[in-house]
Amino acid sequence: MTRVLVISGDILPYPGCPTTGAGLRAWGLAKGLESKGHAVLLAMPRSSVSNDKIIPPEVADLLYVNKELPTFIHRHQPDVVVLQHWLLANFLNDSLEVPLVIDFHGPLLLETQFQDNPVLEKLKWEKIQALHKADFFTCAGEKQKYYFQPWLMLAGFDLRQQVIGVVPVSLSPDLPQHESQGEPTFVYGGVFLPWQDPVLGLTTLVECLERKHKGVLKFFGGKHPVVAVPTGGFEQLLKQLQHSSRVKIHQTIPRDQLIQEYCQAHVAIDLMQRNIERELAFTTRTVEYLWCGLPVIYSDYAELSAYIRAYDAGWTIDPRNQEAIRSVIEAILDSPALIAERSRNAQRLVRERLTWDKTIEPLDAFCRAPVKREKGKSLMLSDHHSIGKQLTYYTRKLRFHLEHEGGKKVMQRIWTKLRE
Numbered sequence: 001m002t003r004v005l006v007i008s009g010d011i012l013p014y015p016g017c018p019t020t021g022a023g024l025r026a027w028g029l030a031k032g033l034e035s036k037g038h039a040v041l042l043a044m045p046r047s048s049v050s051n052d053k054i055i056p057p058e059v060a061d062l063l064y065v066n067k068e069l070p071t072f073i074h075r076h077q078p079d080v081v082v083l084q085h086w087l088l089a090n091f092l093n094d095s096l097e098v099p100l101v102i103d104f105h106g107p108l109l110l111e112t113q114f115q116d117n118p119v120l121e122k123l124k125w126e127k128i129q130a131l132h133k134a135d136f137f138t139c140a141g142e143k144q145k146y147y148f149q150p151w152l153m154l155a156g157f158d159l160r161q162q163v164i165g166v167v168p169v170s171l172s173p174d175l176p177q178h179e180s181q182g183e184p185t186f187v188y189g190g191v192f193l194p195w196q197d198p199v200l201g202l203t204t205l206v207e208c209l210e211r212k213h214k215g216v217l218k219f220f221g222g223k224h225p226v227v228a229v230p231t232g233g234f235e236q237l238l239k240q241l242q243h244s245s246r247v248k249i250h251q252t253i254p255r256d257q258l259i260q261e262y263c264q265a266h267v268a269i270d271l272m273q274r275n276i277e278r279e280l281a282f283t284t285r286t287v288e289y290l291w292c293g294l295p296v297i298y299s300d301y302a303e304l305s306a307y308i309r310a311y312d313a314g315w316t317i318d319p320r321n322q323e324a325i326r327s328v329i330e331a332i333l334d335s336p337a338l339i340a341e342r343s344r345n346a347q348r349l350v351r352e353r354l355t356w357d358k359t360i361e362p363l364d365a366f367c368r369a370p371v372k373r374e375k376g377k378s379l380m381l382s383d384h385h386s387i388g389k390q391l392t393y394y395t396r397k398l399r400f401h402l403e404h405e406g407g408k409k410v411m412q413r414i415w416t417k418l419r420e
Contacts, residue, residue: 002367003039005078006030007064009085011048013255014055020191021169021284025105025140026084028170032360033082035173038367041076066091073098080370082363087123089130096133099370101363103167104139104148110277114195128378131155135373136366137164140282141303147280156376163373165362169284171291173355175347178263178293184333185265187294189220189258190285192234195278199237201271201297204322208329209246215333217241218265220250220258262292266339267332269297271319278302290314291350295342297328311349313342 008026013019019027023044030042046063049055055063064072069091073081082101083089089102109127112120131137132155139145145166149159157163186205188198202217209215219241221234241247250261262268268289272278279301286304289296296314298305305316315328332339352358 001037001039002370003041003077003079004030004033004082004367005041005043005073005076005080006033006082007069007084007088008042008044009083009088010044012042012044014059015256016254017055018252019255022084022105024171024284024288025103025169028356029082029084029103029138029167029360029363031172032167032170032356033364033367035357036360036364038364041078043072070096080367083134086127086130086134089133090126092133094133099135099366099372100133101136101138101366102131102134104137104144106140107144107147107277107280110280111193111195114275114277127151128155131157132375132378135371136363138167138363139164140167140169141280142166143303144280144282154378156378157373158376161373165366167361167363168354168359169282169287170354170356170359171287171350173351173357175351176259176263176292178343178347180266180339180343181264184215184267184336184339186215186217186267186269187220187262187265187289188217188269189262191252192221194233195275197233197273197275198269198271199233200273200322201269201319201325202237203240204325205269205329206241206244206246208326208333210244212330212333215246217244217247217269218250218261219247220253220261259288259292262289262294265292265294266343267297268294268314270299271297271317271325272299273319274299274301287350287354290346290354293343293347295339295346297325307349307353311345313346313349 006026006029008023010020010022010026011017012023012027026042026044030040034040041062043062043064046065049063066088069088070093073092073096078098080099080101081096082103084103084105086102086104086108089100092100109120109123112123128151131151137148137152139148145164148164152163153159188202190196202219205217209217238249242249268286270283270286270289278299282303286296286298290313296308298308298314298316299319300316308314309316317324317328319325
């Protein structure tokens, strides 16, 4: 039995708590490892807990502060550490004694670029530093793997070795019972993020509901519960949706309550305009909809689209094609039997392909035989080190000439050399 410490970068889905995709991802990894017999400790940031009373007492010792992570890890004495966020690795010592796994839930640098965040250039260097500390990696999909592999090569890894495994977003093999109630109910849920644009799909849905005088959209969402992230066009979308009597808007609620709402609904809508981040995402909310028995109206370009088509567990559409969106929604409103069949298919898809006991194999295999990996020089870190040495050399030369010759021309020559 391996003792594994899984460290989430976000709030975990304990009863009474809201959560995020990152929190659900860490939870799924931990529960998957538990299902294979590992002893798992699951930690989350102290900053994510605003009310200690809703956290189980045994979790109190598993709340961490970023800058204290080395001490936190040493206190719990794990055989393997799994970080569900590569940023956290930059709080660890280079001499971490136990093997380190980094899970890539999504392309963080692309998300940062969509925020127009000026720290992007700094994060590129920090990412290489973080990856160089790890010994194994996981990600949520094949498309993501091909995105992350060049980063691993830059960090000094030999890709002839198996250094990254695919662990799709997964949920419990104990699926909830789906019992839809009342008039046709569509749901949309999630944190507001600037790289997501669901406007055309949602406004077309509401237009159809109003024209046919039946059905309702339940919209669950809000700002990130912990991190200050720009909300993109969501604020304007909410103002628009609030004018419809066919829309019920709910703020972020605890996950256990959200699951109850999903299990009583009929269909989920998850259409996002295409961009590079959305192409790579293996979307947590979509797996959760399917797990609850909700067939999904989904974009046709993502990796998860193929799963949905193969199982007939929803409808995959070009999110720019308003006529196709309208046609699907009208068919759903007119054909209750169609919903029931695809609802069963949705849970069959999860049961057969996306439960954590079935997807955890790559991480389970590493944890059964964890090793500290020999890594080559990081290309970018080597360049960074070389630049630093040059700057030190020319700074000393500049100081010498200013002290002994005091000439502007010397300073200009050195500045020219530095620029080269």
